[in-house]
Amino acid sequence: xxxxxxxxxxxxxxxxxxxxxxxxxxxxxxxxxxxxxxxxxxxxxxxxxxxxxxxxxxxxxxxxxxxxxxxxxxxxxxxxxxxxxxxxxxxxxxxxxxxxxxxxxxxxxxxxxxxxxxxxxxxxxxxxxxxxxxxxxxxxxxxxxxxxxxxxxxxxxxxxxxxxxxxxxxxxxxxxxxxxxxxxxxxxxxxxxxxxxxxxxxxxxxxxxxxxxxxxxxxxxx
Amino acid sequence: xxxxxxxxxxxxxxxxxxxxxxxxxxxxxxxxxxxxxxxxxxxxxxxxxxxxxxxxxxxxxxxxxxxxxxxxxxxxxxxxxxxxxxxxxxxxxxxxxxxxxxxxxxxxxxxxxxxxxxxxxxxxxxxxxxxxxxxxxxxxxxxxxxxxxxxxxxxxxxxxxxxxxxxxxxxxxxxxxxxxxxxxxxxxxxxxxxxxxxxxxxxxxxxxxxxxxxxxxxxxxxxxxxxxxxxxxxxxxxxxxxxxxxxxxxxxxxxxxxxxx
Numbered sequence: 001x002x003x004x005x006x007x008x009x010x011x012x013x014x015x016x017x018x019x020x021x022x023x024x025x026x027x028x029x030x031x032x033x034x035x036x037x038x039x040x041x042x043x044x045x046x047x048x049x050x051x052x053x054x055x056x057x058x059x060x061x062x063x064x065x066x067x068x069x070x071x072x073x074x075x076x077x078x079x080x081x082x083x084x085x086x087x088x089x090x091x092x093x094x095x096x097x098x099x100x101x102x103x104x105x106x107x108x109x110x111x112x113x114x115x116x117x118x119x120x121x122x123x124x125x126x127x128x129x130x131x132x133x134x135x136x137x138x139x140x141x142x143x144x145x146x147x148x149x150x151x152x153x154x155x156x157x158x159x160x161x162x163x164x165x166x167x168x169x170x171x172x173x174x175x176x177x178x179x180x181x182x183x184x185x186x187x188x189x190x191x192x193x194x195x196x197x198x199x200x201x202x203x204x205x206x207x208x209x210x211x212x213x214x215x216x217x218x219x220x221x222x
Numbered sequence: 223x224x225x226x227x228x229x230x231x232x233x234x235x236x237x238x239x240x241x242x243x244x245x246x247x248x249x250x251x252x253x254x255x256x257x258x259x260x261x262x263x264x265x266x267x268x269x270x271x272x273x274x275x276x277x278x279x280x281x282x283x284x285x286x287x288x289x290x291x292x293x294x295x296x297x298x299x300x301x302x303x304x305x306x307x308x309x310x311x312x313x314x315x316x317x318x319x320x321x322x323x324x325x326x327x328x329x330x331x332x333x334x335x336x337x338x339x340x341x342x343x344x345x346x347x348x349x350x351x352x353x354x355x356x357x358x359x360x361x362x363x364x365x366x367x368x369x370x371x372x373x374x375x376x377x378x379x380x381x382x383x384x385x386x387x388x389x390x391x392x393x394x395x396x397x398x399x400x401x402x403x404x405x406x407x408x409x410x411x412x413x414x415x416x417x418x419x420x421x422x423x424x425x426x427x428x429x430x431x432x433x434x435x436x437x438x439x440x441x442x443x444x445x446x447x448x449x450x451x452x453x454x455x456x457x458x459x460x461x462x463x464x465x466x467x468x469x470x471x472x473x474x475x476x477x478x479x480x481x482x483x
Binding site: 034064065160 | 223224225226266269290293294295296297298300316317318319320322340341342343344346347388390391419420421444445474475476477
């Protein structure tokens, strides 16, 4: 399937600088696409492994469960192509479940391996708080990052999740948010991959700014 | 935790409606709504939109197309509810702009559908709806449709059922107050929901900014949902937001979308 916005097919044989949005059969793909359309960003849906290697910047969106999403990535061959793209230095950004998929595994589906791009795990939200974290929450940047502007990170973004990422090295955590009485990691960066637990495409103006920032980042981090 | 204001839209795929005690009154189509209510501007004042598929004259597939058009310019989360029957329809809604799905009668009639939705999309993507009302003998009951028939059911069993399904949130909707503008019956939440840790959205009866602000201030309430467009014309929801902040409720702040237009 070729589903794209403002993309010129003449680039099909080259590494293209438009944004590739991974479609793994679950998730709020339409919401992400709506935001990219609004921003006037070039984008293409990626639903086959051969497409992935052609895109410099790749967005892994997400609403879904960890196990179902990983199974789908495995079945379609997208899993290997995403890991390969990361290893070749392509920029990868996971949103919500997409961020969790970057990790090695999740308590949500303990028998299923994640992409393993970000060393760490995805764990249940701390007990004693609500079962899910839904709504706008303040995010505090704890490190400068190439993927998201530090100023943009210290704002309110929309969250909707029951699990969160726990990177094995705290230096990978570039943004935190309070949940109950604890701070949880909600933005990670590792080499050329990054992820945010919130939904930039659903976070009003500041979310769109964060998304645009990633979409417009032209060079790879060395 | 930041509290939320959710704007409910009763939509048949073509026209939008108002509701009073669950009886619908047609307003007009999207153009009419934008012209008279500046619906897309209203989304700047709310944390979320909830779209309820009412009337069910349109197929789920056609409704999904309409939903796609409606959500094209909405950059807050969109929850969708109303008569979803199978995973094909569930998938269709998620692919058409829904971020979460709301289930009411399916909670009792098709718990398997809720579990399948949770399994595929995560429990945070499923919301249960309990429509409660006085049963005529001084007790609170659930109003539900089961096997095509409207019936009243035991509220405690209903609550227990919802809690066991592992849903992300639950909407407690007052049928008696729906569309009246008389305010939400807050004490009912305490009686019905007790100490459950599933977040609660209060719905039904909001007619003033004070109603919304006072309800949001309650520790049991995570969000309020109003479909009463007439009561919050113009900047009504912005004022409700400001009033909530004024009495100490933590609400989100955001940048204007104008930056990108």
